[in-house]
Amino acid sequence: MAHIQLPAGLPGIRGPLVFSPATTQPLCDLVEALLRGPSTLTLAEREMIATYVSAENDCYYCQTSHGSTAAQHLGGGSAEYELIGQMKRDCETAPLSDKMKALLAIAGKVQKGGKYVTTEDIEKARSHGATDKELHDTVLIAAAFCMFNRYVDGLDTWQPRDPELYREIGKQTAALGYAGRDWKRPLSTTANK
Amino acid sequence: MAHIRVPEGLPGILGPMAISPESTKALRELAEVLLRGPNTLTAAERETIATYVSSQNDCCFCQLSHGAAAAEHLGGNYELIDRVKVNYSAADIPEKLKALLAVAGKVQKGGKHVTAEDVERARNAGASDKEIHDTVLIAAAFCMFNRYVDGLGTWQPADPQAYREMGRRMAHVGYVRTDWEKPGEAA
Numbered sequence: 001m002a003h004i005q006l007p008a009g010l011p012g013i014r015g016p017l018v019f020s021p022a023t024t025q026p027l028c029d030l031v032e033a034l035l036r037g038p039s040t041l042t043l044a045e046r047e048m049i050a051t052y053v054s055a056e057n058d059c060y061y062c063q064t065s066h067g068s069t070a071a072q073h074l075g076g077g078s079a080e081y082e083l084i085g086q087m088k089r090d091c092e093t094a095p096l097s098d099k100m101k102a103l104l105a106i107a108g109k110v111q112k113g114g115k116y117v118t119t120e121d122i123e124k125a126r127s128h129g130a131t132d133k134e135l136h137d138t139v140l141i142a143a144a145f146c147m148f149n150r151y152v153d154g155l156d157t158w159q160p161r162d163p164e165l166y167r168e169i170g171k172q173t174a175a176l177g178y179a180g181r182d183w184k185r186p187l188s189t190t191a192n193k
Numbered sequence: 194m195a196h197i198r199v200p201e202g203l204p205g206i207l208g209p210m211a212i213s214p215e216s217t218k219a220l221r222e223l224a225e226v227l228l229r230g231p232n233t234l235t236a237a238e239r240e241t242i243a244t245y246v247s248s249q250n251d252c253c254f255c256q257l258s259h260g261a262a263a264a265e266h267l268g269g270n271y272e273l274i275d276r277v278k279v280n281y282s283a284a285d286i287p288e289k290l291k292a293l294l295a296v297a298g299k300v301q302k303g304g305k306h307v308t309a310e311d312v313e314r315a316r317n318a319g320a321s322d323k324e325i326h327d328t329v330l331i332a333a334a335f336c337m338f339n340r341y342v343d344g345l346g347t348w349q350p351a352d353p354q355a356y357r358e359m360g361r362r363m364a365h366v367g368y369v370r371t372d373w374e375k376p377g378e379a380a
Contacts, residue, residue: 003309004322004326020327025222026222030219030223033215033219034216037216057304058303106344113250114250114339114340114341114344115344117196117345119346122196122197132197135196135345136197139341140213142344143339143344146333147333150304151304151330153304153305154296154304154332155307155329
């Protein structure tokens with residue numbers, strides 16, 4: 001049971017989002033701008049940064065739902081889901097571009113705390129082609145997931161362990177995004193559709 | 194110098210905000226609703242939670258600017274905010290706020306650190322579910338804002354007077370109106 005009385009049947013962040021409508025609009029606008037707005041980083045790359053930080057923060061709901069969304073953006077097959085698993089286990093040895101590895105290293109520093117990011121981390125990413133805006137977006141995505149993860153776990157929300165549910169969440173999110181999605185519907189209703 | 198190129202003379206979070214309009218609009222609205230929107234927690238209490246989390250995260254710009262905003266909401270009581278940062282248990286604040294600061298401090302470490310006992314203590318001191326929710330989200334949001342500010346190595350003024358001026362504007366004008374934020378003005 002969650003720490004506070006949340007609407008039933010809504011997994012992870014969806015419970016608190018419905019509980020607190022006033023804060024939900026800016027939170028949804030933020031995640032939509034960061035993960036789906038105009039950017040030279042691909043949708044999959046941005047979802048991977050979100051997934052990696054959520055895994056480092058040990059937030060089951062966020063790492064599994066965003067990991068599934070990233071895998072869906074990459075094609076949605078078992079190889080793509082396996083790639084996300086590899087990245088979470090060790091982003092250095094996963095088959096990713098050098099630029100992406102350098103950005104994930106920065107995201108990992110941000111997860112520990114802003115001051116951990118060094119000039120060398122930034123220079124390394126830049127030497128692999130990262131722009132200032134991409135560095136900015138990486139830091140802000142990583143920082144934002146340090147918020148979302150704490151929101152989800154700090155209220156001890158319901159986080160089901162059914163892989164099929166997260167596959168569905170990934171498909172929906174990859175297709176529809178965060179702004180207009182029908183996420184307020186309780187899970188049982190969605191499953192029965 | 195910041196890790197990336199941002200407009201000169203803008204302190205702390207205002208530098209990176211200036212190069213990313215879409216995310217900035219959402220961040221400003223989030224700060225406004227969390228810290229100044231309708232709430233049974235006072236604006237001073239909410240700014241105090243933001244300040245405490247920012248000091249635990251060792252973010253100079255956020256703890257000084259939000260600390261000033263909290264103090265300005267309290268009629269200029271900067272001493273109280275300093276005492277909260279040093280040791281809130283011994284500060285002259287209500288038991289409910291102490292219990293909420295304890296929850297916020299756990300959130301700063303990580304969401305899973307919050308225990309049922311922490312929440313019960315806050316509830317016994319009179320905190321509602323909404324107030325517990327808002328405390329967790331304010332604490333979580335400042336774990337974001339602090340990382341945004343320090344992760345990009347932003348310029349953070351050393352002059353305490355600059356923060357008093359910022360605090361007055363944050364307390365009385367808020368986070369959405371931006372016409373007062375001119376480069377160099379706060380320096």
